[in-house]
Structures are given as structure tokens and as C-alpha cells.
Amino acid sequence: MYNLIVETSTKLPKDVRRAIMKAKLSENAGTRAAMSLDTISNNIIMAEENVSPICQDTGLPTFKVKTPVGVNQLVIKDTIRKAIAAATKDAKLRPNSVDSITGANSGDNLGEGIPVVKFEQWEKDYIDVRLILKGGGCENKNIQYSLPCELEGLGRAGRDLDGIRKCIMHSVYQAQGQGCSAGFIGVGIGGDRTLGYELAKEQLFRNCDDVNPNENLRKLEEYVMDNANELGIGTMGFGGETTLLGCKVGVAHRIPASFYVSVAYNCWAFRRQGVKLNPETGEIQEWHYTEGEDVDFAKALEEVASAAETDMDSREVTLTAPITEEQIRSLKVGDVVNITGMMYTGRDAIHHHLMEHDAPLDLNGQIVYHCGPVMAKDEDGNWVVKAAGPTTSIREEPYQGDIMKKFGIRAVMGKGGMGPKTLKALGEHGGVYLNAIGGAAQYYADCIESVEGVDLLEFGVPEAMWHLKVKDFKAVVTMDSHGNSLHKDVEKTSLEKLAQFKEKVFN
Numbered sequence: 001m002y003n004l005i006v007e008t009s010t011k012l013p014k015d016v017r018r019a020i021m022k023a024k025l026s027e028n029a030g031t032r033a034a035m036s037l038d039t040i041s042n043n044i045i046m047a048e049e050n051v052s053p054i055c056q057d058t059g060l061p062t063f064k065v066k067t068p069v070g071v072n073q074l075v076i077k078d079t080i081r082k083a084i085a086a087a088t089k090d091a092k093l094r095p096n097s098v099d100s101i102t103g104a105n106s107g108d109n110l111g112e113g114i115p116v117v118k119f120e121q122w123e124k125d126y127i128d129v130r131l132i133l134k135g136g137g138c139e140n141k142n143i144q145y146s147l148p149c150e151l152e153g154l155g156r157a158g159r160d161l162d163g164i165r166k167c168i169m170h171s172v173y174q175a176q177g178q179g180c181s182a183g184f185i186g187v188g189i190g191g192d193r194t195l196g197y198e199l200a201k202e203q204l205f206r207n208c209d210d211v212n213p214n215e216n217l218r219k220l221e222e223y224v225m226d227n228a229n230e231l232g233i234g235t236m237g238f239g240g241e242t243t244l245l246g247c248k249v250g251v252a253h254r255i256p257a258s259f260y261v262s263v264a265y266n267c268w269a270f271r272r273q274g275v276k277l278n279p280e281t282g283e284i285q286e287w288h289y290t291e292g293e294d295v296d297f298a299k300a301l302e303e304v305a306s307a308a309e310t311d312m313d314s315r316e317v318t319l320t321a322p323i324t325e326e327q328i329r330s331l332k333v334g335d336v337v338n339i340t341g342m343m344y345t346g347r348d349a350i351h352h353h354l355m356e357h358d359a360p361l362d363l364n365g366q367i368v369y370h371c372g373p374v375m376a377k378d379e380d381g382n383w384v385v386k387a388a389g390p391t392t393s394i395r396e397e398p399y400q401g402d403i404m405k406k407f408g409i410r411a412v413m414g415k416g417g418m419g420p421k422t423l424k425a426l427g428e429h430g431g432v433y434l435n436a437i438g439g440a441a442q443y444y445a446d447c448i449e450s451v452e453g454v455d456l457l458e459f460g461v462p463e464a465m466w467h468l469k470v471k472d473f474k475a476v477v478t479m480d481s482h483g484n485s486l487h488k489d490v491e492k493t494s495l496e497k498l499a500q501f502k503e504k505v506f507n
Contacts, residue, residue: 154169
């Protein structure tokens with residue numbers, strides 16, 4: 001179980017790697033999307049070499065276990081819980097289990113209902129275990145439709161295959177870049193609300209290259225893959241050629257009164273793995289998702305490096321805090337920023353805290369990074385960063401503008417962009433939003449030279465305010481102080497493109 005957890009967290013399976021490489025090869029050189037895919041490729045290499053988490057948000061571990069008759073499932077569940085705690089202690093997982101009432105973090109990824117372990121008995125003579133680590137950014141973009149319904153850009157979706165098609169296309173549109181696109185989706189048709197979501201997530205365990213045996217669903221999957229990338233949302237929502245990397249659809253019966261289409265969205269860091277186990281010894285007999293060729297990301301990066309350096313149509317700016325208002329107002333959407341010096345992490349708990357309390361240090365002119373890192377201590381007892389990619393920023397929309405004005409913060413950084421309240425505050429105060437590459441936790445951890453301190457550790461490791469000294473920490477200005485927002489522009493153009501899929505396709 002421990003080996004399965006580590007492999008899932010640190011190394012993407014072959015079918016996922018092939019899908020990412022296909023996207024990389026289809027992207028236009030020198031674009032922001034191409035730069036993002038280069039960063040993703042580097043991150044994949046580094047995570048495997050370092051045996052460290054691909055993404056800092058290791059999600060809520062979900063196990064699907066099939067056992068022969070007579071196998072003690074209680075022993076398996078206990079073993080899984082021990083392996084989860086051990087992997088968390090070894091910084092292969094971030095401590096993500098939080099009490100929903102008190103907000104206290106258990107520190108070991110254990111708690112009520114966590115990890116999720118679903119058992120099924122079967123007639124085969126081996127144990128089959130599948131694990132998916134699905135982070136909060138993409139989990140928050142899951143969506144469920146109750147047919148018939150009205151969909152923005154697509155009109156009425158009825159209780160038929162064409163209505164299902166519209167729901168799936170809309171699900172890709174609504175995710176934008178907040179789910180770390182380009183992503184994968186699992187779709188569940190039918191069932192009740194609970195079964196629909198479970199069926200949707202179950203599709204994510206399928207191989208990316210398989211063919212659906214249901215002819216109608218096969219046609220639907222192919223249609224979505226042929227057309228979803230026409231929306232132009234692109235990697236990280238920066239615009240581009242690839243928005244969706246995979247689509248798998250399953251179906252269940254329903255009752256006459258209810259017709260649900262449930263979509264489980266998964267980011268590019270599609271961390272799922274599986275093993276066959278000997279029921280007597282518990283040893284791994286075989287790994288799943290090993291079919292087909294692997295890809296050489298290092299070679300691909302060498303081939304595109306010169307083109308990216310030559311064609312990138314953006315200016316690069318170095319930022320070192322404290323930053324002046326004049327420096328901020330000189331930045332514009334599309335600029336690539338290299339941060340050197342200090343920055344400070346701040347997520348949900350920090351933003352909520354700062355609304356009613358003083359900051360633990362002077363944040364005037366500083367950069368706040370929406371990040372919940374994976375942390376560990378070295379032999380001397382000093383904190384080190386094991387993974388440090390951005391979290392989804394839109395959760396801080398109710399607080400962000402007020403906090404920037406209150407403390408003089410000049411830049412906030414995360415992923416997926418923010419809304420109109422923050423955009424207005426950027427103009428009034430003189431601030432920018434910087435979009436880091438979602439999921440690139442190893443790439444960014446490598447940019448962190450040292451941990452200079454930590455405040456509010458009582459909120460838990462992911463929610464504390466970490467003081468990070470960084471060098472060449474790269475991000476893109478996607479919201480500036482002049483009222484411009486790349487996220488708003490991409491959402492507008494992708495909605496216009498979504499409308500072209502309004503007419504009926506399936507009878």
C-alpha cells in the first residue's frame with residue numbers, strides 16, 4: 001500500500017504522459033500555453049527523479065478495492081490507513097484531513113471518512129487496488145446537471161444523448177483554467193445524485209486509450225475529444241490548442257423522475273495508479289497502466305527550447321519585494337515575471353484571519369502566494385519545501401481586494417485567476433495578479449532557496465504563512481492594474497465558441 005501511494009503521488013502513468021506529450025506537440029511554439037507545457041514537462045521529470053509529489057495538493061486519497069471471497073477487508077483498510085499516515089510523515093502526501101467543524105488538521109491524512117476506501121467482492125483470485133489522488137482545485141470544478149436544463153451558450157439540454165452532449169461540453173467550458181487545464185473528465189449518466197458522481201469518478205480509472213464498448217458512448221467520447229479543444233481555453237486557461245486531454249463516459253439506470261449528468265473533472269496531474277496483489281502475502285504481482293510506449297519529456301524539452309526562447313512574444317520583468325506602486329502599474333497582462341527575494345504564502349485560513357486581525361509581519365509592498373506547500377524537516381530540524389505549486393485563487397475572491405488595500409500588498413499569485421471585485425481593487429490600489437503554473441509543485445519548489453520563517457502554524461501546514469526566499473520564480477501577469485484580465489477575455493471568447501455547438505448532433 002505504501003509503494004502504491006508513493007508511485008501514485010510522484011509518477012504519472014504512461015497513458016497520461018502520452019496525452020500530455022500529444023498536447024505539447026500540438027501547441028504553437030512560443031505561446032504562454034507552450035511555456036506552461038514546458039514547465040509541466042519539467043515538473044514531471046523532477047517529481048520522478050526526486051520521488052516527491054507531482055503536485056503539492058495530494059487531494060483526498062480514494063481507494064477502490066476488489067477482493068476474492070474470504071479476504072479480510074478490515075485488515076486491508078487498517079493497512080491502508082497505516083500506509084497513508086507513513087506516506088504523509090515521509091512528505092509523499094500533504095496533510096489534507098481537516099475537521100469540518102473545528103478546522104483542525106489531523107496532520108496525518110486520517111479522519112472521519114478519510115481516506116476513502118470502497119470495497120467490492122469478486123470471483124477472481126487476486127486483490128485489485130486502484131488509487132486516485134484528486135486535488136481540491138479540480139474537485140471544485142466537478143459539476144452535476146439535472147435534465148432538462150438551460151445551459152449558458154448552448155440553450156436547452158433535453159433528456160437525450162444530445163442533451164448529455166451539451167452538458168459535457170458546458171462542463172469543460174465552466175472549468176476554464178481553474179481546474180489546472182488541460183484536464184481529463186469522467187462522466188456518469190443516470191443514477192441518483194450520489195451514484196452519478198461515484199460513476200463519474202470511476203471513469204477516471206479507465207485507461208486513456210481504451211475504447212468504450214457502448215457504441216453510443218463511444219461516439220459521445222469521440223465527439224467531445226474532437227470538439228472540446230475548439231473552445232480555446234488552453235493550458236492553465238491561457239488560451240491555446242488543448243483544453244481537454246481525455247473523456248470517459250459511463251451509464252447507469254435511473255428512475256423516471258430524475259436524469260442526472262455528473263462530471264468529475266481532473267487536472268493534467270492525473271495521479272491514479274493500480275496494482276494486483278497476492279491475497280496471501282499482500283505483495284504486488286503486477287502494476288496497472290503499464291501498456292504502450294512511454295515518452296521522453298527531457299528530449300522533447302531540448303527540441304523546443306530554442307524555439308520557445310526565440311518566439312515568446314512577452315517581455316520578462318524581475319520583481320524583488322518590496323515592490324512600489326510605480327513598478328506594479330508598469331506591468332501589463334502577458335508579461336512574464338521572475339520573482340527573486342521574499343514572498344509569503346497565504347490560503348483560506350490566512351485570508352479569513354487577516355480580515356479581522358493584524359498581519360504577523362509587515363506586508364507592505366510584498367507578494368502573497370496562494371499556496372499550501374508540502375513541508376518536511378531536515379536532519380538539523382530546519383524546514384524544507386518538498387512541493388510548492390499554486391492553489392486555486394478564486395476561493396479568496398471575497399477577501400483579496402480588501403486585504404491588499406489594508407496591508408499594502410502589491411502582488412498576489414495563484415492559479416486560475418480571480419473575479420471582478422479583485423480586478424477592481426487592483427486598479428484602485430495598484431496591484432497585479434500573477435498566474436503560476438498549476439500542479440508544477442517540483443518546478444517551483446526548486447526555485448525556493450530557503451524557508452526563512454513561519455507564522456500561524458496552528459492553522460496546519462497547508463494553511464500557515466510560510467516565509468519563502470526564492471530565485472527566478474516564474475509566473476505570468478494575467479490581471480493588471482489597468483482593468484485587464486486574461487481570464488475574463490478567455491472566458492468571453494470561449495463562451496462565444498461554445499455557442500457553435502448549440503445545434504443538435506445526436507438524434
